[in-house]
Amino acid sequence: MIAQATLPDERTAARIFGTHFADGVSRVTRFPTGLCHYVFEVVTTNDTAFVVRIASRESRPYMDGGLYWHPSLKAAGVPVPALHASGVDNSCAYMLLERLPGSDLGLVYGGLSRSSKRSLAEAVAGIQRTVSTLPKARGFGFAFSYEQANATGKSSWAEVVREGVSRSEERIRRVGRIDLEFVERVRAILARHETYLHSVQPVPFLDDMTTKNVIVDDGALSGIVDTDEVCFGDPLSTVALTNMALLSLGVDTEYIDFWLDAMQATRQQRAMMLVYSIVCCLDFMGELGQVFNKHVEFSEERAEHLRDIFEKLAGIHSV
Numbered sequence: 001m002i003a004q005a006t007l008p009d010e011r012t013a014a015r016i017f018g019t020h021f022a023d024g025v026s027r028v029t030r031f032p033t034g035l036c037h038y039v040f041e042v043v044t045t046n047d048t049a050f051v052v053r054i055a056s057r058e059s060r061p062y063m064d065g066g067l068y069w070h071p072s073l074k075a076a077g078v079p080v081p082a083l084h085a086s087g088v089d090n091s092c093a094y095m096l097l098e099r100l101p102g103s104d105l106g107l108v109y110g111g112l113s114r115s116s117k118r119s120l121a122e123a124v125a126g127i128q129r130t131v132s133t134l135p136k137a138r139g140f141g142f143a144f145s146y147e148q149a150n151a152t153g154k155s156s157w158a159e160v161v162r163e164g165v166s167r168s169e170e171r172i173r174r175v176g177r178i179d180l181e182f183v184e185r186v187r188a189i190l191a192r193h194e195t196y197l198h199s200v201q202p203v204p205f206l207d208d209m210t211t212k213n214v215i216v217d218d219g220a221l222s223g224i225v226d227t228d229e230v231c232f233g234d235p236l237s238t239v240a241l242t243n244m245a246l247l248s249l250g251v252d253t254e255y256i257d258f259w260l261d262a263m264q265a266t267r268q269q270r271a272m273m274l275v276y277s278i279v280c281c282l283d284f285m286g287e288l289g290q291v292f293n294k295h296v297e298f299s300e301e302r303a304e305h306l307r308d309i310f311e312k313l314a315g316i317h318s319v
Contacts, residue, residue: 010029012089025042028041037055051099063095069145073131097225103215119221131205131206132205132235137150139232142229158197165279168286178285183282208241210242250305278310285307
């Protein structure tokens with residue numbers, strides 16, 4: 001664990017910005033979302049905004065991944081922000097980026113019209129189609145580069161999903177406040193879909209393009225941020241993670257219906273989206289009480305909310 005005194009803060013972000021730009025700094029604010037990097041908005045005295053993403057020693061591989069994938073994604077047509085500079089400051093890697101106008105989808109979702117949700121879903125589905133045109137990898141799973149995907153990727157998508165369940169189990173055991181019965185129920189559900197899981201090909205997709213990292217400005221897509229990893233496997237898992245995030249927020253899931261329609265998802269794919277949502281619910285349970293770059297408080301109210309979502313999803317799956 002990195003020492004508290006060395007954690008990046010607003011002064012670090014201002015210093016990094018000043019290394020590359022002579023503009024005066026009006027204010028620096030840390031973004032409230034994100035569990036990996038330390039991300040700050042830097043606003044200059046002439047009211048121009050930038051983003052400084054700073055990695056700790058532990059999250060350095062993710063920053064390296066962001067630098068690796070950025071040019072490929074931009075060249076393919078993915079609307080990622082312009083990269084102004086990158087480097088290392090006091091052993092912490094950083095990226096200095098364009099500040100896309102707008103906010104994370106999850107922060108503005110409640111105020112979006114139905115037509116905006118449809119347009120956003122169609123745009124995001126189009127981005128995933130674009131990413132899928134990049135070369136496949138030999139291995140499956142999350143990767144900071146093709147070299148990593150090909151050398152250390154899993155042998156099947158089923159293995160990636162099972163590994164995620166095992167990670168959730170380990171976290172749940174560590175805190176000891178969620179019944180392990182949920183883990184076994186997820187494994188039983190996955191066992192009924194082994195044929196599908198083993199049929200998935202190592203197609204590239206953006207796994208974290210959910211209620212976070214999709215930037216929305218005045219109801220329209222502004223761009224995609226935080227592309228440190230590309231995942232190789234089933235893009236439906238991102239739809240499911242977004243579905244679970246919306247359910248967790250207690251809002252409607254019209255956006256998911258529009259996304260599935262834009263994908264021309266089959267009946268089987270829609271069923272698998274539900275299965276992946278159940279897996280994601282378990283993952284959300286596992287995050288409670290964990291420490292990432294900030295502490296995720298264990299709240300019994302929050303835990304009960306996730307248990308309720310799990311039961312509703314499991315009930316739909318059993319129909």
